Amino acid sequence: MLYLVPTPIGNLEDMTFRAVKILRAVDLILAEDTRTSKKLLNHYEINVPLRSHHAHNEHGTTPGLVEHLQGGATIALISDAGTPAISDPGFYLVRECVKNDIKVECLPGATAIIPALAASGLPCDKFHFEGFLPHKKGRQTRVKYLAELENTFALYESPHRIGKCLTQLAEFCGAERNAVVCRELTKLHEEVRRGTLVELAAHFSGQKTKGEIVVVVAGK
Numbered sequence: 669m670l671y672l673v674p675t676p677i678g679n680l681e682d683m684t685f686r687a688v689k690i691l692r693a694v695d696l697i698l699a700e701d702t703r704t705s706k707k708l709l710n711h712y713e714i715n716v717p718l719r720s721h722h723a724h725n726e727h728g729t730t731p732g733l734v735e736h737l738q739g740g741a742t743i744a745l746i747s748d749a750g751t752p753a754i755s756d757p758g759f760y761l762v763r764e765c766v767k768n769d770i771k772v773e774c775l776p777g778a779t780a781i782i783p784a785l786a787a788s789g790l791p792c793d794k795f796h797f798e799g800f801l802p803h804k805k806g807r808q809t810r811v812k813y814l815a816e817l818e819n820t821f822a823l824y825e826s827p828h829r830i831g832k833c834l835t836q837l838a839e840f841c842g843a844e845r846n847a848v849v850c851r852e853l854t855k856l857h858e859e860v861r862r863g864t865l866v867e868l869a870a871h872f873s874g875q876k877t878k879g880e881i882v883v884v885v886a887g888k
Contacts, residue, residue: 670737670765671744672758674751674777677880678855680711682778688712690775694744698733700757704748721745726760733761737770749880750779755799755824781822784850784882787860790820791887798823801833808836815840819887827851830881831873837885838865846886852879 671690676682691697691714698721699705705718721729737743745752745761751774752758765772785792796817801807814821815837825833830849837847843866851859857879861868865885 669742669771669773670761671742672752672762672772672774673744673746674775674779675705675708675746675749677749677778677780677853678858680708682854683708683712684775684777687775687777688714691716691744691746694742696736696741696743698743698745698761700747705746708746716744721761722757726757730761730764734764734768734770737765738768751777754779754781778854780824780850780853780880780882783853784848784884785820785822787850788820788848788884789862790846790848790884792820794819796821800824800826803829808840811836811840814885815842815888817887820884821887822882822884825881825883827877827879827881830877830883831869833883834865834869834872837883838869841865841885841888848884850882850884851877853882855879 671694673687673690694716697716697718699718700722702718702720709718733743745758747756747758750756753762762772781797785795796819798814798821801810801823843864845865847863847865847868849861849868849872861871
């Protein structure tokens with residue numbers, strides 16, 4: 669059986685009791701970055717074999733993992749933060765498990781997109797989640813598509829591209845479109861900044877930004 673186990677996006681206390689229980693009970697834990705995950709596992713005194721599983725090696729390691737699961741092993745997959753397979757590694761392994769009739773169970777838990785939407789103050793009964801925009805090819809096409817959506821949309825962005833991202837959104841969505849930038853959610857320096865796209869673009873273009881970022885934008 670394969671467990672998908674969400675891990676905190678920042679605050680280690682956001683780990684659920686069930687997640688800790690599962691991670692202590694499995695035969696193997698797959699981690700996006702073992703150095704990052706080791707800190708979490710040590711915090712909760714979880715001493716289970718840990719193996720690297722990420723976008724660069726998953727095609728090579730998955731067949732062996734499927735065989736291991738078919739032999740009766742229980743494996744947990746975690747990412748650096750949040751829920752595996754949501755803008756993180758995991759989809760390929762899950763798909764191969766499904767193809768081979770291996771049971772897959774995902775625990776509910778942390779993901780950055782939901783707290784950002786809920787705290788944004790923008791309508792979130794219906795929304796579009798974009799994940800990460802393309803870095804170059806196809807980026808403008810996606811921004812134009814998002815600009816026409818009637819519902820609130822949200823995306824992830826890296827700190828060194830946030831100024832450019834907000835400037836592009838202001839260009840195609842309109843300078844006065846309301847938006848919210850959520851940075852470092854649940855962490856010590858959490859920031860939720862609201863304003864129009866042009867205001868946010870001016871703010872984040874003029875400073876060095878760090879941390880994980882979610883951008884939430886009002887629909888057309």
